[in-house]
Amino acid sequence: MTPDLSSARPATAASPAGADRIRQWFARYKILALLIAVALIWLFFGVLTHGAFATPRNLSNLLRQMAISGMLACGMVFVIIAGEIDLSVGSLLGLLGGVAAILDANRNWPIEATIPVVLALGVVAGLVNGWLSTYRRVPSFIVGLGGMLAYRGILLGITGGSTIAPVSDRFVFLGQGYLPRLAGNALALLLFAVLAFVTVRARSNRRRYELPVPPLWQDATKIVGAGAVIFAFVATLDDYGGIPVPVLLVLLMLGIFTWVATQTVFGRRIYSVGSNLEATRLSGVDTNRVKLAIFALMGLMCAFAGIVNTARLAAGSPSAGNMGELDAIAACFIGGTSMRGGSGTVYGALIGALVMASLDNGMSMLDVDAYWQMIAKGAILVVAVWIDVVSRTNRR
Template sequence: MTPDVTSQRADNTVPRGAFGGSQRIQQLFARYKILALLIAVAVIWIFFSALTHGAFVTPRNLSNLLRQMSITGMLACGMVFVIIAGEIDLSVGSLLGLLGGVAAILDVNRHWPIGVTVPAVMLLGVAVGLFNGWWSTYRRVPSFIVGLGGMLAYRGILLGVTGGSTIAPVSDSFVFVGQGYLPRFAGDTLAVVLFVLLAFLTIRQRANRQRYQLRVVPIWQDVAKVVGAGAILAGFVATLDRYGGIPVPVLLLLALLGIFTWIATQTVFGRRIYAVGSNLEATRLSGVNTNRVKLAIFALMGLMCAFAGIVNTARLAAGSPSAGSMGELDAIAACFIGGTSMRGGSGTVYGALIGALVMASLDNGMSMLDVDAYWQMIVKGGILVLAVWIDVMSGSNRR
């Protein structure tokens, strides 16, 4: 018995020594994932700034970059909930194009006021999202197939309703949604309000953890977090103020970031989304109506497609039959790059938006360098595979 016990102990000892380093690296990556993403964004910006002789980081280009990123970010806000719940939606790019085309038709051909057009398109987006969710949850059709069918069907409907031609020009009030700027004074006031709100929430969270005798990080970490966020916010607003101010689409995206983060972290519905993705059967047996949760998630995804479609049409000042092409892949890639697990049950909204910023930065930088389109697709595809590989390796280390 003794030799067997000794050899067993030796076998158990070797893996610990062999994989201890990789486990520590994995733990550091998991703990500081968002910081790693921000460093990656900084490296990308420095790289493209050097190659474009500083043109990449001019206020004008950064304003255009953030405006471009806002559309993918809106899709990512909804997609991150879908993936966390263990589902996928491949129809969002085509649905974005369809809803944007409908908005253009209502504005240009039907002459509906913007106060009626926008709510109508948003309701249509929710209805289509519910339709997708109904097929996936109550009819048991895999969401991948539902999304794939929607990707083809919605693109076909868009070509049909537009006749394959561009619908233009949309009204000035509609264009403001995609091309307008927030006045500088209002932007500066908003930045101050956001900083005060962040400080208040940090203090409140710390007090709550102390009240319930939970572990509290050293106070210098909270101070550093608030000061760092304030510095980034001040630099962000100051840069945009040098070129018109904060773009309206970016303002909308910031509002959606706050709303979706609140849903994910402060509501019962948000907790249920993570529970459904972590263990569907256990969540169902605990009394949660998992079908309703998934139905609501797809409805939110449809609403985000409506927001993105409206902003995209307003930004282009026209409804295009090709709008939203490959949009679903950018949104999914943004979520995976931002740390959302492909297995479900894990992910953050702000991580997905940083992922969207990575994708938009690559698009913008390679376009400025006049990189061939096929190389752009190769780079983005490679980054997507790399992000999923990191997620898979992290999961295998946890097991």
């Protein structure tokens, strides 16, 4: 008698279906999962430090620390989405910050001249990296590796291995200043209004093009939740001194880079180049020019980060930016950017930078040995990439 196997078939099919649902939920709510992870990290360190981690003063310092790697992550996420990598960003940050310190402290240049020159140098360095990896066909990994060594060597040469200090008070304000509380409150209201407008506009556009529209309660919950986070964020920082200028700058960059990624032709071409380079080239897009522009943006972000880092330290240090490239790359991967290119978000990368900064800050407060901090960060990076690899493999 032949056994009846029909009852077993639904069970074998249920597992893949359940796994698919889990993967779909994770892909859809990846940012929410990251925010929950940040909340758990903060809760963990808050308990172990008896509340010291969650004080307004420490959170303000944490966000100021995150702003440096966040600026690098804004540029790095485009580089990785396009299928490239840049290992020179930490050394370039240090070099440009050192140049800014020399111009300000030694040459007595006004800040109005120092900043544009340093930003221009960052763009030029990025263009050189991009030209070598696109038009000269040198792998971007090798270009970045060579730049990491060369830029650090130039920095040691121009500073003589010594700290350049002190920089002017106006320059220091860029790294240590605060936005007035009234201006911070106005900014919070503006961000909330923009969020509500964008959400309503998205619903209108989906209705116009006859696409599925989410339930009204879902978008309303999103607006209310985001608004609560924004006002809690501003209120917490106001308890210490206001919104730090570096945090304001990185939030501005978040808005600009997100707009570029989602609302411009250039942004769509970045994703297209990373998804399928040959098909994009055959469609008439100058892929070399797109990549060149991406590396130029990366150089610009290194300049911003170098300026803010020098202002935060009130000095130019020959060791500035050390391992900065690894923090930026890890932030992108933790934030959901695929190592194979073609997918990723700017806000995900910034949340990844917040995860890394929170771990650094919390473990430092607990006086954890430096080698354990490096082990923990390395393990998190490997797990983030493993999750990306597994999710992509299971989709096939």
